[in-house]
Amino acid sequence: MVNESLATGDSVKGKVVDIKKFGAFLELENGEEGFVHISKISKKYVREISSFLKIGDEVHGKIIGRTKDGKYELSLKDFDEEKEDTGKSHNFEKRLNQYLKDSEKKISEYKKHLDKKKNTRKR
Numbered sequence: 001m002v003n004e005s006l007a008t009g010d011s012v013k014g015k016v017v018d019i020k021k022f023g024a025f026l027e028l029e030n031g032e033e034g035f036v037h038i039s040k041i042s043k044k045y046v047r048e049i050s051s052f053l054k055i056g057d058e059v060h061g062k063i064i065g066r067t068k069d070g071k072y073e074l075s076l077k078d079f080d081e082e083k084e085d086t087g088k089s090h091n092f093e094k095r096l097n098q099y100l101k102d103s104e105k106k107i108s109e110y111k112k113h114l115d116k117k118k119n120t121r122k123r
Helices: 076-118
Strands: 011-020 023-028 033-037 058-066 072-075
Touching: 011 072, 033 058, 058 076, 072 076
Parallel strands: 033 072
Antiparallel strands: 011 023, 011 058, 023 033, 058 072
């Protein structure tokens, strides 16, 4: 009986149990089988799966569908992209906040410079 508790888009953890030329088979946490096609292992070119995965490795992936025989189709690279996107977003916000602080400081210094140049002071 197939457990329907996992859905497309869910993040899962699994253990590599077999490696073939075309992909890797995983045993998921819930005991079901999963499959990762060679094209879904990494954003980099994968010539040999064994250079990225070994039998017994614990991996995190994202469910992208089901195979005809009921196995979950997984993508490891989509899971990595999710993590990178979160990091990039946080990094962007950090850089933006720093830019705003620096801009305010520079504007303030420029206004002081103009006041000195005009020999006027704010009261």
